Amino acid sequence: MPLRLALYLDLIRWNRPAGWLLLLWPSLAALWVAAGGFPGWHLLAVFVFGTILMRSAGCCVNDVADRDFDKHVKRTAQRPVTSGKVSTREALAVGAVLALAAFALVLTTNTLTVWMSFAALAITLVYPYAKRYVSMPQAVLGVAFSFGVPMAFSAVQSQVPLPAWVLLIGNLFWVLAYDTEYAMVDRDDDLRIGMKTSAITLGQADVPAVTAFYLVFLAVWTWALWSVVNPWVWMAMLVVALAQVAWHFSLIKDRTRDGCFKAFRLNHWLGFTVFAGVVLGLLR
DSSP: OHHHHHHHHHHTTTTOTHHHHHHHHHHHHHHHHHHTSOOOHHHHHHHHHHHHHHHHHHHHHHHHHTHHHHTTSTTTTTSTTTTTSSOHHHHHHHHHHHHHHHHHHHTTSOHHHHHHHHHHHHHHHHHHHHTTTOSOTHHHHHHHHHTHHHHHHHHHHSSOOHHHHHHHHHHHHHHHHHHHHHHHHTHHHHHHHTOOOHHHHHGGGHHHHHHHHHHHHHHHHHHHHTTTSOHHHHHHHHHHHHHHHHHHHHHHTTOOHHHHHHHHHTHHHHHHHHHHHHHHHTOO
């Protein structure tokens, strides 16, 4: 049992929390915006634990879908499913249990949010296969990783107003930025095995495109929230966020594997910065 537990924890990337943090910060920011401040402990718990559970379930599905590709990529060759330490059936069973636990949390909200959770699940299941057919599958991931935004509004307001969709679109550009950095790490391997990624599609335009994606993300969220948050707090947040964008540019400009992977792993700090700007900007 201790060995199986260790394998399951590796399967869901338990020792790499950056993945669920990338999902968490925009969802929590949307919760605060939708509630006009602290959303209450119940919804906070639902979205924190639901995010961790669904990201973990997504890892299980992704590893099963990519098991024949991952064996050809040095960074992923030793993942539990790819290496044969965990069977595909076992991985899917673990993912199903985690997804059901997340769904149980959603059931404590309202009907609209429950229905939206099915759409979120569908997008999560589609993404691993998009990498075979879509030239920029990061856009599909962007929708999946941004769907917590309209769900947050739904959970608080029992409706999804236009600003929620604007924030989703803005967040999609952030996902495009950091997942392109991630794809830049494996570009050589992905070219060899025929995987489609934004890093391959963008080619030599990858670095300026990533920088532009970051700027569009910050611009859209600024436009959507300017009349809601304290402008001085938001401007201070933007200074910190733009400094991080410049740092990311310095890390990826030479397209080294280590630099691009470090840039990807640091993205949760940018998400936290924007979340902090929202929370502090809504204080009265």
